[in-house]
Amino acid sequence: MTRPSDNETWLIDTGDLVIRKKAKSGIDGLLPWEAFVYCLWAADYGMRNAGDLDAATDVHSTFHEQAHRIGKQLSLILTQDMFALSKDDLALQYLERFELICDEIKGARPDDAVEVRKRRTYSGLDSASSC
Numbered sequence: 789m790t791r792p793s794d795n796e797t798w799l800i801d802t803g804d805l806v807i808r809k810k811a812k813s814g815i816d817g818l819l820p821w822e823a824f825v826y827c828l829w830a831a832d833y834g835m836r837n838a839g840d841l842d843a844a845t846d847v848h849s850t851f852h853e854q855a856h857r858i859g860k861q862l863s864l865i866l867t868q869d870m871f872a873l874s875k876d877d878l879a880l881q882y883l884e885r886f887e888l889i890c891d892e893i894k895g896a897r898p899d900d901a902v903e904v905r906k907r908r909t910y911s912g913l914d915s916a917s918s919c
Contacts, residue, residue: 795890798830798904803829805902820858821901824867824893827855831882841879852878866892 792800806829815853818826830851831870834844844851852875859867870885897903 793887795887795894796836798894799829799832799890801904802902803832805904806821809902819898819901820861821893821896821898824855824858827851827858827871828889828893831855831878832886835879837851838885841875841882862896864892864896899916 802825806818806825808906809822810818810826815823815826816852822902827848830844830848831841832844833847834841841852848918850869856868856871859871866888870889873881
């Protein structure tokens with residue numbers, strides 16, 4: 789089993805924040821950037837867990853069309869191109885384009901969008917010792 793890339797981890801963590809926000813405020817409460825992250829999370833879920841985009845459609849029925857529309861709206865060239873592909877071609881090329889798409893969308897994050905905070909680590913503490 790391969791170790792997840794930084795972008796895979798980023799998408800899982802950011803997707804979780806977006807899903808939580810969506811649960812509180814509904815899909816209309818998401819910024820376009822956050823809605824795109826949700827679309828990408830759904831596509832990734834389908835591809836990595838089922839090996840196709842049918843599972844993505846089960847999670848988010850309009851992920852493909854919405855991702856393409858938001859890619860245009862945010863002027864994300866790589867994203868637009870990827871989600872302009874047919875569903876079958878998208879599935880074939882998804883994993884090879886994933887890193888570039890994540891880098892592009894991360895670079896377009898608005899200041900008011902959800903953001904994964906770095907976890908604090910406490911150095912110098914021995915986990916075996918306790919107070």
